[in-house]
Amino acid sequence: MAVLGNTTPLQPVPGTTADTRRRKADEDRIGGSARRRTAGRVVGYALLVLFSLLFLYPFVWLLAASLKGRGQVFDNRLWPREFHWDNYVQVFDELPVAAWMVNSVVIAVLAAVLVAVSSSLVAFGFAYFRFPGRGFLFGLVLATMMLPGAVTMIPVYLIWKELGFLGTWVPLFGANLFGSAFYIFLQRQFFLGLPRELFEAARIDGASYWRLFWKIAMPLSVPSFIIVLLFEFQASWNNLQAALIYLNAGQPSDFTAPLGIAYAMTRYSPTAGGQGDYQFVMVASLLVTLPMLVLFAFGQRYFIEGVATTGRKG
Amino acid sequence: MTELRAGGATAAPAGGSPAGTPPGGAPDPKRRRRGRWGKYDRREAIAGYLFISPWIIGFLVFTLGAMVYSLVISFSRYNLATNEATPIGLANYAELFDDPRIATSLANTLFYAVLAVPLEIVFALFLASLLNQATKGAGFFRTLYYLPRMTPAVATAAIFFLLLNGNSGAINQGLRFLGLEGPQWLVDPDWVKPSIVLMTLWGVSGTMVIFLAALKNVPRELYEVAELDGAGPWRKFRSITLPMISSAMFFNVIILTIAAFQIFDQAYLLFWRDQSNASPEASLFYAIYLFQQAFRQFNFGFAAAMAWLLFVIIMSITFIQMRFGNRFVYYEGDKD
Numbered sequence: 077m078a079v080l081g082n083t084t085p086l087q088p089v090p091g092t093t094a095d096t097r098r099r100k101a102d103e104d105r106i107g108g109s110a111r112r113r114t115a116g117r118v119v120g121y122a123l124l125v126l127f128s129l130l131f132l133y134p135f136v137w138l139l140a141a142s143l144k145g146r147g148q149v150f151d152n153r154l155w156p157r158e159f160h161w162d163n164y165v166q167v168f169d170e171l172p173v174a175a176w177m178v179n180s181v182v183i184a185v186l187a188a189v190l191v192a193v194s195s196s197l198v199a200f201g202f203a204y205f206r207f208p209g210r211g212f213l214f215g216l217v218l219a220t221m222m223l224p225g226a227v228t229m230i231p232v233y234l235i236w237k238e239l240g241f242l243g244t245w246v247p248l249f250g251a252n253l254f255g256s257a258f259y260i261f262l263q264r265q266f267f268l269g270l271p272r273e274l275f276e277a278a279r280i281d282g283a284s285y286w287r288l289f290w291k292i293a294m295p296l297s298v299p300s301f302i303i304v305l306l307f308e309f310q311a312s313w314n315n316l317q318a319a320l321i322y323l324n325a326g327q328p329s330d331f332t333a334p335l336g337i338a339y340a341m342t343r344y345s346p347t348a349g350g351q352g353d354y355q356f357v358m359v360a361s362l363l364v365t366l367p368m369l370v371l372f373a374f375g376q377r378y379f380i381e382g383v384a385t386t387g388r389k390g
Numbered sequence: 391m392t393e394l395r396a397g398g399a400t401a402a403p404a405g406g407s408p409a410g411t412p413p414g415g416a417p418d419p420k421r422r423r424r425g426r427w428g429k430y431d432r433r434e435a436i437a438g439y440l441f442i443s444p445w446i447i448g449f450l451v452f453t454l455g456a457m458v459y460s461l462v463i464s465f466s467r468y469n470l471a472t473n474e475a476t477p478i479g480l481a482n483y484a485e486l487f488d489d490p491r492i493a494t495s496l497a498n499t500l501f502y503a504v505l506a507v508p509l510e511i512v513f514a515l516f517l518a519s520l521l522n523q524a525t526k527g528a529g530f531f532r533t534l535y536y537l538p539r540m541t542p543a544v545a546t547a548a549i550f551f552l553l554l555n556g557n558s559g560a561i562n563q564g565l566r567f568l569g570l571e572g573p574q575w576l577v578d579p580d581w582v583k584p585s586i587v588l589m590t591l592w593g594v595s596g597t598m599v600i601f602l603a604a605l606k607n608v609p610r611e612l613y614e615v616a617e618l619d620g621a622g623p624w625r626k627f628r629s630i631t632l633p634m635i636s637s638a639m640f641f642n643v644i645i646l647t648i649a650a651f652q653i654f655d656q657a658y659l660l661f662w663r664d665q666s667n668a669s670p671e672a673s674l675f676y677a678i679y680l681f682q683q684a685f686r687q688f689n690f691g692f693a694a695a696m697a698w699l700l701f702v703i704i705m706s707i708t709f710i711q712m713r714f715g716n717r718f719v720y721y722e723g724d725k726d
Contacts, residue, residue, distance in 0.1 A: 205438025231456035254448020337544035361545040384603035
């Protein structure tokens with residue numbers, strides 16, 4: 077800003093149109109003046125507000141639709157004609173939403189804890205220990221991130237089938253026991269940032285390798301551990317495809333939240349010959365979104381920092 | 391004690407109970423064990439393998455083993471009842487060329503990627519620039535913009551299913567307010583892909599956050615110097631911002647392209663949920679068709695061949711992007 081301080085003396089007394097015209101000419105000659113900057117800032121904020129409205133509109137619309145009566149869901153009013161608070165009671169009779177939520181929470185917690193612990197273990201193995209083939213093996217870890225899931229989808233299904241886990245929740249979190257490339261990478265980066273002397277000193281004091289990991293590395297890596305937990309919880313909560321593969325043939329009450337919503341969409345969608353009570357889909361969608369918003373409210377910093385520093389796309 | 395650490399790179403004490411090692415000038419116990427293990431400490435190396443063993447097991451079974459078996463299946467006819475894979479040579483791969491829906495789904499997917507990725511990049515970068523220039527309240531707006539990213543894809547689809555309705559949907563109502571007649575988003579084959587792009591753009595904040603982090607790293611002085619030289623906003627953007635954030639740009643393009651080629655959730659929820667025949671072919675994306683072949687028809691051999699084709703396509707495109715992109719990426723400290 078100070079760089080452009082020389083524009084001030086050139087500004088004429090404001091008021092007349094001639095002054096304004098001259099000032100415009102001055103500004104054009106000089107390049108961005110303070111005034112143009114202010115104007116730019118105002119436009120910037122106006123756009124920020126505009127996009128906020130666009131981003132928030134679907135949420136407000138969803139909230140309104142969830143409170144509307146049958147047939148009014150489609151009227152796009154953000155303030156319902158009449159408030160059907162009982163939608164939030166009735167939905168539990170219409171759809172096993174409570175079961176979906178519980179199922180999804182159990183699966184997501186298991187998935188997140190398993191992958192966070194196993195990935196940390198593996199990451200510590202790559203970060204601290206020196207062993208033949210370490211660079212090559214870590215290269216393999218990174219390479220697996222590039223592999224499209226479709227390539228292994230069928231054999232993995234056959235593995236779970238062979239083990240007798242079809243129709244159970246195990247395939248939705250079981251593979252997390254073995255760590256996941258992205259999280260291994262993330263945790264390793266964190267461990268590499270810890271001073272090696274810390275561990276060597278503990279070794280000299282007689283600490284076992286396990287102790288180095290569990291008592292020193294893990295407590296220090298809590299921030300990135302939380303990022304892993306949150307990312308995986310969200311990924312598991314959103315995982316539609318695995319639920320379609322492994323649970324679709326079972327009882328609706330065994331579904332996860334995303335599979336449940338898909339089921340509800342078909343059941344109530346008027347275009348698919350459904351019953352038209354789409355407000356229940358709206359209530360269920362809102363209920364399924366809420367845990368994510370709560371998670372974000374508490375872990376916002378971790379989510380945004382996690383995405384910004386690692387490039388994870390959720 | 392310091393002498394124990396003086397051994398250089400391999401100085402990590404080897405014994406499980408170093409407390410018993412006499413301090414000061416004790417002969418390095420691991421030197422005797424050298425030979426087969428070269429410069430490595432045997433105990434440390436074994437412990438290292440143990441620590442990474444979960445990944446090794448998972449890799450051998452769920453990645454390498456699965457890849458090999460996927461390849462085997464792709465050359466077979468798989469009978470799900472008997473778990474038998476009967477070799478049929480290249481028949482599944484030949485089928486890829488005969489099945490017109492393969493070409494359709496590939497074309498749809500490519501079209502979607504070409505439409506979605508540039509729009510996502512431009513929109514995310516635009517939003518990130520707006521946030522970067524805001525002095526006050528940037529954190530507040532960033533939080534707001536991030537909310538769609540937290541919304542599960544199913545909820546997004548359930549909402550947009552109604553918002554995008556051609557007759558009564560809020561989006562067309564808004565367009566009508568502006569004097570425009572909106573298309574039949576979810577019915578007209580030409581507008582199926584823009585519909586999904588619209589949903590993707592609503593959740594673009596992940597990409598935005600990465601751009602924002604990159605923008606914050608651009609040194610202010612560069613802009614000030616450029617202003618002294620009379621550079622306008624566009625010139626500053628093109629000559630400073632773009633080169634300085636090129637590695638984030640490169641990363642985002644590659645990740646978004648890979649994701650676009652695997653688009654599934656939104657298309658499945660909007661068009662292929664109920665297996666009706668009314669779904670427009672324009673919404674048949676490659677991952678959708680692959681999923682149908684694998685887990686609706688249980689045509690494992692053909693689906694596996696499809697998966698390998700997808701693998702080759704994604705790898706080729708990523709490879710081309712890397713070769714091409716590296717010329718434009720500016721790395722700190724790398725003067726060209």
